[in-house]
Amino acid sequence: MKILIIGNRGQLGSELTRVLADGRGELGAVPGAYRGADVTGADLGELDITDFGAARAFIAAGKFELIVNCAAMTNVDACESEYEAAMKINALGPRNVAAAAQEAGSALVHISTDYVFDGRGTRPYAEWDVPAPVSVYGKSKLLGERYVRENCPASFIIRTAWLYGQNGSNFVKTILKAGEEKDVITVVDDQRGNPTNAADLAHHILKAGATREYGIYHCTGDGECSWYDFAKEIIRLSGAACEVRPCAAKDYPRPAPRPAYSAMDNLMLRATVGDEMRPWQEALAAFMGTYAR
Numbered sequence: 001m002k003i004l005i006i007g008n009r010g011q012l013g014s015e016l017t018r019v020l021a022d023g024r025g026e027l028g029a030v031p032g033a034y035r036g037a038d039v040t041g042a043d044l045g046e047l048d049i050t051d052f053g054a055a056r057a058f059i060a061a062g063k064f065e066l067i068v069n070c071a072a073m074t075n076v077d078a079c080e081s082e083y084e085a086a087m088k089i090n091a092l093g094p095r096n097v098a099a100a101a102q103e104a105g106s107a108l109v110h111i112s113t114d115y116v117f118d119g120r121g122t123r124p125y126a127e128w129d130v131p132a133p134v135s136v137y138g139k140s141k142l143l144g145e146r147y148v149r150e151n152c153p154a155s156f157i158i159r160t161a162w163l164y165g166q167n168g169s170n171f172v173k174t175i176l177k178a179g180e181e182k183d184v185i186t187v188v189d190d191q192r193g194n195p196t197n198a199a200d201l202a203h204h205i206l207k208a209g210a211t212r213e214y215g216i217y218h219c220t221g222d223g224e225c226s227w228y229d230f231a232k233e234i235i236r237l238s239g240a241a242c243e244v245r246p247c248a249a250k251d252y253p254r255p256a257p258r259p260a261y262s263a264m265d266n267l268m269l270r271a272t273v274g275d276e277m278r279p280w281q282e283a284l285a286a287f288m289g290t291y292a293r
């Protein structure tokens, strides 16, 4: 089995690489088809997905059974001002990968986001809910989803949210650092979503990718919270003597608007390969144990 991980040095790509190399993660063994898989990683240095010709040549030469596209422009605020770059990396890039995957006969897993929703919901979004992104990042990711589905029917769109892993910067690391340096931190309490452990997501990417049950999937940690709740739990688990205070999003203005409510329901996972995502507090505690070491 030959697998290509695009964006392999990013937060999710590196967890996926590790889980495949170990043959298992905390949620269990990788599917049998992937044990001993021949894994190729490609990040910006090896393959720029915005270059259609390069994507076609790389994917045709590799003869991969499965491609996982973790590459993206993930700086939500930068996407507002650099909207052409966002469009190229998050929409055209996935289109290029999807068209090349289709031509080469490879199945494709493409990663998307909760920010495709507008956040006016009052219960977790299901896969059939209609996206209406409010930011350039969300719009570019939604177009990427559509291009993937149009260009490669043998594809999985896996939407995730509030991701944290060992590699790269994320909210957990930011709060841990702030907790060491400050007596008080203030965190937004009126935006809700699902914290998601990247290694747990990697497990489910492989579970779905081993099937032919193509479609849109939501895959996030079990349970929802606000950024404030998330920060409080991080500080509690770290043991730092730092007080966490709630604030409103309007008191913490940022270039990109964020959905007020973007929790998602892993309905499609439950209906197909099974949803083993842990309660977010449990997954966070597992991450912190490993990260501290």
Ligand SMILES: NC(=O)c1ccc[n+]([C@@H]2O[C@H](COP(=O)([O-])OP(=O)(O)OC[C@H]3O[C@@H](n4cnc5c(N)ncnc54)[C@H](OP(=O)(O)O)[C@@H]3O)[C@@H](O)[C@H]2O)c1
Pocket: 006, 007, 008, 009, 010, 011, 012, 013, 042, 043, 044, 047, 048, 049, 050, 069, 070, 071, 072, 073, 074, 089, 093, 111, 112, 113, 114, 141, 159, 160, 161, 162, 163, 164, 168
């Ligand atoms: N992080 C989150 O909270 C979150 C939430 C929901 C969904 N997601 C989605 O989950 C996926 C993985 O996110 P992540 O946090 O792992 O992202 P990440 O850490 O930012 O990694 C993305 C990787 O893609 C690479 N890349 C950027 N432009 C590229 C290009 N043109 N060609 C090839 N590679 C390129 C980046 O390289 P450079 O670093 O050199 O630019 C980086 O290594 C993305 O699709 C993201 O939209 C993330």
